[in-house]
Amino acid sequence: MKRLFTLVLLLCCQPVMANEQAEEIFKQLAPSLYQIRLIDNASGEKSSIGSGFQITSDGLIATNYHVISGYALFPHKYKIEYLNHKGEKGILSLKSVDVINDLAIVKRVVTDEMPYFSLAKSTPIKGEELFSLGNPHDLGMIVVPGTYNGLKKESFNDKIHFTGSVNSGMSGGPVVNANAEVVGINVATSGNQIGFLVPHEKLVRLFEALKIEAPESIEAQMSEQLSANQQKLIDALLSAKWQGKGLAQAIIPTIDVPFIRCWGNSNAEKPDALILSAVANCSLDESTFISGHFFTGSIEMEFRYMDAKKLNPLKFYHLYEQQIKRAGPGNKARKEDVTEFQCHHDIVRPANSTINSKSILCTRNYKKFPQLYDVMYLSNSVDKDKQALISHFTLAGVEKQSAMAFTKKFMESTAWK
Template identity: 30%
Template structure:
């Protein structure tokens, strides 16, 4: 399945599961076969229903499924046999350093979302994910934050610093009457070994604090920023919790999981949390909407993304005599599908590629890069019928976005260009982010027009790109198409 879903581990009481198919999923004859890309939000439902649905999505036990790893909940009713000795030891060692992070609506004081966190300094600094604390950064006038310890002690938190690109935030617990117990970081000099045991802690589904066991499987291949591949179970609500080694030292921060597999989860390496803690130690609390800082960090991200794509040559994929650009294997995953049996007169091949470069910034998911192709060959259809089918498929592409509270309506320009003897009809559309000035969503559509019963429809989507960088990527993309003429 191309582009399987990924779930961020914050549990929210007002959840949103967007229809996250590729942008052109409805545009072509067999568009229904397009599968969902990475998901960065949750489904809208009540807390109880959310827990039930998330449990199912995350792979609840079914006949023939691998058993879930042992979990150590806070409730004493669970028999001790459910835990390994090491997991119990780690749980007892870490339990007083863990907190649940709650985002509350100021007017009603009701929970809007929950996640996990952990104390890293005696004066109350807490590490969590940015997507857990994003409402405190972007809407502090509407939301407040609170922490709850494993023993039920509660207090306010204030946001000090965040790293949008790596999905980290540092909070401070207010009103502490005694020094906070602290989890230590594992020294960076002590490299993790493949297969080393990892223990992840947090508050899954708002049920209670728990520990899950797993293994270190190296860094995630193709991830734009370093991510640890954790061979263990994470669940919504565990976002921002610590992952520790056998000595109880933090080696990573819980961040996400895959929904299409078992025990495929992801951690942010501890070195990035340590750097943010140092920055936060002298910072003043964030009390005004921090869109300027979010924008600054996202502009850094899109610059790095643009440089990487411009400096890495495209690979060529062949469709008949058409050669189309696809990202280097180190940058993106590509998936293909062959002839569609519902369209007997068409030989239709599809390719979809996506880079693992997206960044969660509150309500925004930016930094995504996707490419897709549809290659048509209809030798028995006739030129007129082929032109009608081909034109309809191009015209059905949903790139003319309407404006909304987050983005302006798309503005597009269309040109006919020649790429070394291969004429293309090209459309470039831009849609600006209203609260993130200087960032745009860009779509590039291209259709070859040199053959009467053959053609390739191509699409490039980039989210959260600066205008000039978007044009650079569009030009580089269109320059890479080729037609291999007969010798």
């Protein structure tokens, strides 16, 4: 009975202790926390809000890139403003960004030394209690207890899995350990107490680079980062093992990397269906935010096998053609961001493949980052009357040489059984 009473006492006390610790951390760190606002110059109103935290005594503040992305892309349209814990406002200048890891460093003008956050020297251990700070839904600064659950396994670029509420407006806020040291930065949520953080090591790297040399321009810095990341991604894909896998009577590739996830479906449960259909989809479950209407860095692959033994060839071709028309670019962009697609058509039978196909390769250029392209490839088999394989991929934000290397590998990896 005594042991049971002790256990009940501990369970009852833990939430109280956590709340008291959270209150103490918030009281200690509040002077170094800010709401970050993007102000539209023409209207004078807020365009977006987020959170930020001071990382040096002379006024450097860390936040998310997506909080200030409008200014990074259109500095004449916006200004960046802060609101401190006393309700005082001021203007911020943009010093550096990491568009891949969604980080930015801004600066306020200060006359006196100010308190700032310390960046942790080590990574948390799994299960360690952490505290997320930020400004959810423009309601004022809060602190939310949560748990460190390690890195998200399927990410190409590291993200911390945090069990705790990361709500809109908390983006860019710090996540600290019990010693009030920053171990991550709020970046995204999947709801149901599933949050994601940028590891603090990414901020340390950006900060150290800024101390050595400020970027010549934010746009040039972003361009360099986007190019380096896409090259790293394509190199990882091309150097990985591509394995042949059956899709009904076809062979399709799977790429042995943890960050590409695949799903499948078919209508095999319907023996009377006019067309047997089997589909496999594979994709990179993340993308790079450039602006609210422009995302890049995504990869999608889709394979659709169709078998129409009960249809005449003309009817089958009509249905087949409808499936082909479904293909489209895998990322989000507007005409202000990209050029029109330019396409090349051909009949091909790649080396190591047993399929004759009609193929279409389309590319469109990024207007602000002209070395980068979106690529869309579509191949439909033309050598069987009542069987077909449609192979499709999209790459977002790649250089031409990388796109051609991936296309060649993809084309050579499909075959009939």
